[in-house]
Amino acid sequence: MDFAALIYRRQVFLDGQWWLPFSAQFAHFNTVHALANLAGAILLWSLFRPWIRWQEQALAMAGGMLGVALVVVWDAHCDYYAGASGALHGWAAGGAVLMAIRNFRKSRTAMWIGLTLLVAVVLKLLVELDPPTTQALWGFPVYSPAHMAGAFGGLVGAALIGMLAYHGRHKHSQEG
Known part of the structure; x- marks a missing residue:
């Protein structure tokens, strides 16, 4: 498979390949890039698996993917994009919040792990506001708006999961 064809390129997108903002999140620039994202995914899956259902994890990641897709399309200065790191930031931020809220009364340890992860994501995003520092840390340019948009997504x-859960509990209590 030609993964280069999946990379988001603004002009190709503007020429009609509307799927590129999404497909680019499955393509990577090199093996090290792909392995780093895979390691992040394995770490998040391992951390969240005992505390958050996989469907909810998938929704947090999907929110991250949508956030990334929107920012690469809206940012006229973004000429190309590839990688899953923005979506992983969404999975991390959304999962951290769910883990902290869900375990507030059940497990203080899980709650603190979730809050610590959320703080770590926020601090990482703040460091990325300085592009020279980010490039020095990673050794290559990082498109930080994708990480921020992914985390927001x-x-x-x-929040959507929380609203659905609240609505389900509220509806169930009215029926009972």
Whole structure:
């Protein structure tokens, strides 16, 4: 498979390949890039698996993917994009909030792990506001708006999960 064809390129997108903002999140620039994202996904799955249902994790990640897709399309300066790191930021932020809220009364340890992860994501995003620092840390340019949009999208996904859960509990209590 030619993964280069999946990379978001603004002009190709404008020429009609509307799926590129989404497909680009499955393509990577090199093996190290792909392995780093895979390691992040394995870490998040391992951390969240005991605390958050996989469907909810998927919704947080989908929110992250949508956030990334929107920012690469709206940012006229974004000429190309590839990688899952923005979506992973959504999974991390949304999952951290769900983990903290869901376990507030059940497990203080899980709650603190969720809050710590959320703080770590926020601090990482703040460091990324300085592009030279980010490039020095990673050794290559990072499109930080994708990470921020992904994190925001994951938080929106978590809020949606919370609203659906609240609506389900409220509806169930009215029926009983």
